[in-house]
Amino acid sequence: MSEKLQVGQQAPAFKLPRDGGSSISLADLKGKKVVLYFYPKDDTSGCTKEAMEFNALRADFAAANAEIIGVSADSVQSHDKFKAKYSLDFPLASDEEKAMLEAYGVWVEKSMYGRKYMGIERTTVLVGADGAIRQVWPKVKVPGHAAEVLAAAKSA
Template identity: 65%
Template sequence: MAKKLELGDPAPQFDLREDGGGTLSLASFAGKKLVLYFYPKDDTSGCTMEAIDFNRLLPQFTRAKTAIVGVSPDSCASHEKFKAKHELGLTLLSDETKKMLEAYGVWIEKSMYGRKYMGVERSTFLIGPDGRIARAWRKVKVPGHAEEALAAAKSL
């Protein structure tokens, strides 16, 4: 398991398939700000609300010169259906191998009803133009989170 990322740490590199085809890497955002949010599963209530909130604020993030990318272990096909159903303009990356999730320390042991399993800890990282972690939110509560990430991006 990767060490917990701290503010100022270099953001772990990635190169993943994106919805709609193609791949995207951290290098694609060199010199730019990036909000990288990790979520458990397409089309579940909390994940849908979070995606809709980020999508609603996409024009404001763009004005703040900040890209938004969502990451989950779901397939690209799942992401495409999710985006079409909710009319999302966000880029979603598929990490079916969970290597990126592990590198960012968000693939963790969870527990529900006494059953332990591995899953994604809802987390968001603001990566600065220098490629370093500028802000990190762990165990995210969805209401108001996209607005908080936008405020942080504007202040960077």
């Protein structure tokens, strides 16, 4: 696992496949703020609530010149179904190889009922228009999180 990201450092570059069959990269979004929210799994209760909260505020994020991108290790096909089921209106990037997840320090050892396994730590990273990390929210609790990220995006 890589080091945790620090505010002020340049965000690690990435290019990932996304829903709909195209790809998305940090370079494509140069000049915009980017909200990267990392979530464990499509169509699970917490991940669905988080996606819906971000989706409900997407116009406000756009007004703040900020792009929302959801990232998980799920396949593009899984993302397509998840996006269609909940009418999500922002990109979902797929990192099945986990290289980007590792670069951002969110692919971590987790534990449930005494069993250890590797998985995504629910984390959000706000990248400034200059490509530098503005804020990192580790171990996110979903209720109200999207609004907190929006407030930070407006002032970044």
